[in-house]
Amino acid sequence: MHRALIALLSLLMLHGTAAAQGQRRLAFVVGIEDYRDLQGIVRPVSDARAVHDRLSQLGFTSELVVNLDGRALEEAFSRFTGSLQEGDVALVYFSGHAGRVGDEFTLLAADAPPQGGRPEERGQLVGLRITAVADEIRIAGADAQILFVDACRGDPYVTAPPEFGQSSCGELSHQLPDGTLALFSASSGQRALDRLGDDDHDPHSVFTRTLLSRISEGGSVVGVARAIREEVIELANSVQYQQTPAYVDELARVLSANLLNSLAAETHRTAANSH
Numbered sequence: 001m002h003r004a005l006i007a008l009l010s011l012l013m014l015h016g017t018a019a020a021q022g023q024r025r026l027a028f029v030v031g032i033e034d035y036r037d038l039q040g041i042v043r044p045v046s047d048a049r050a051v052h053d054r055l056s057q058l059g060f061t062s063e064l065v066v067n068l069d070g071r072a073l074e075e076a077f078s079r080f081t082g083s084l085q086e087g088d089v090a091l092v093y094f095s096g097h098a099g100r101v102g103d104e105f106t107l108l109a110a111d112a113p114p115q116g117g118r119p120e121e122r123g124q125l126v127g128l129r130i131t132a133v134a135d136e137i138r139i140a141g142a143d144a145q146i147l148f149v150d151a152c153r154g155d156p157y158v159t160a161p162p163e164f165g166q167s168s169c170g171e172l173s174h175q176l177p178d179g180t181l182a183l184f185s186a187s188s189g190q191r192a193l194d195r196l197g198d199d200d201h202d203p204h205s206v207f208t209r210t211l212l213s214r215i216s217e218g219g220s221v222v223g224v225a226r227a228i229r230e231e232v233i234e235l236a237n238s239v240q241y242q243q244t245p246a247y248v249d250e251l252a253r254v255l256s257a258n259l260l261n262s263l264a265a266e267t268h269r270t271a272a273n274s275h
Contacts, residue, residue, distance in 0.1 A: 170246025
């Protein structure tokens with residue numbers, strides 16, 4: 001394999017090789033469960049704390065924020081992107097509610113508007129748009145951005161109360177930038193399980209417990225994401241439920257381009273040496 005490709009593959013390791021090469025890996029971890037105008041959720045803060053602790057153990061510089069309103073969440077994310085440097089790997093984990101705001105899949109802050117309304121008309125910061133999260137990390141200079149989203153519990157803004165509408169997890173109005181891998185806890189139209197039944201005493205959601213287990217095993221982030229997806233499908237099937245994590249991989253083009261560039265450079269060197 002060519003050196004440039006080896007470097008990029010190493011960069012995309014969750015731990016081990018990347019740490020040995022001194023590459024900076026930073027994480028922004030969000031848990032929101034105390035919603036002011038939406039129904040609360042039991043597990044997001046404990047899930048976020050567990051992910052933050054695990055990533056810290058694996059060598060990430062991780063920032064944990066919980067139960068922030070829209071302005072505070074935006075400010076915290078801006079501080080995070082402001083800390084990024086060229087060549088970094090950035091990971092974002094979010095657990096909480098999400099919904100369609102305008103045409104954007106949005107990670108909702110604690111002061112998100114009540115369900116059934118049109119939050120885009122209120123002129124307030126209601127959360128983080130997922131495409132903007134990836135774009136801003138990319139603009140900050142990171143070589144790769146990894147997004148884990150445990151927020152597929154129904155959309156509060158597509159139907160009238162009392163029930164949330166079907167989740168729109170994985171439905172993106174714009175393509176994510178090159179260098180992005182995003183994994184959502186379920187697919188559009190599905191709702192993510194917090195537990196597998198009354199006898200399930202695991203403190204974490206089905207998606208996050210699987211994430212915690214798989215990232216501890218190491219390997220490339222692509223392999224980890226695919227393993228999480230397969231295990232969540234299997235766990236849901238065990239209780240006759242369908243939950244298929246949506247998977248968006250824009251890393252392939254970066255890898256392909258990097259390989260082509262390294263091949264071109266190698267061809268150029270070979271031609272120069274032959275004269």
